[in-house]
Amino acid sequence: MPTVLPVPIEFRLPEGWLPARPEGAGVSDVAFAAVHSRPGAGFTANITIDGGFPKDGVTLTEIADASVERLRELAESVEMVHRSEVGSEDAPALTQRLSFSAVADGARHELLQSQVYLFLVDTENPHKRAMIRLALTATTAQHGEVLHQFQDFVRSVRPDNGAVS
Template sequence: MRNDSATMWQIADESVPRLEQAGTVEVVKKSEVGTPDIPGLTDAPGVVQNLRLHTTLKGEPLELLQSQVYLGMEDVRNTAKRAVIELVLTAKPSQMAEVLDDFKAFLRTVRPAEEDSD
């Protein structure tokens, strides 16, 4: 939950210093996605950020690609509160093409839960 006024763009920026603790990070692409009419994007637009990470694993250099999607959902009872959902796919460059379509399909399923009509 976030109670601040940070934009999705600013929230996406926050991930870069966190990841830089493990190595160098390059923002390859960053763009806005969605509209308020799409369920799950009530704090639209959301942000997609693609990164290239250079780190090490067991002393060996390792390059990873990461696709981050940030979505905001306002609390319908208290609009000063919102949930920020961070969905992330990380893969080696040689693996990204084979898993990206599944990640996109998963993203299309993300939406708020329907309220119980008790």
């Protein structure tokens, strides 16, 4: 069942990406999913968005570690390839890339998942913060081709303040 984001955001999907029902993209428990218009080696690359309100004091690193452990429950050979803390003190972020093997549509695929974790702080209550996770999952062969599109997508994500222009 799709989840609701803890705060409204706006973003722009890159060309070649189509909104999809999360279940249709092979994922659940996400607020938004999009699929690439060209499958690679029998697997359709996807972008997902989910999030929540972490407990006070929980760091992005702890949230990312928990994500790795959840993936280990669903996939094989999960390995963290890269992790980096980015952003600023006011807008912390963390990126990580995971490699793993999983079965989709009856076939085993070698996959890479790039994840971006963002903390969004409530401007009216700075002690209240929401976490948003953006993830790209693609075959190892297709990942390099779609990564720059995912990066463009990540750069377009911002809080939706509801203003009409």
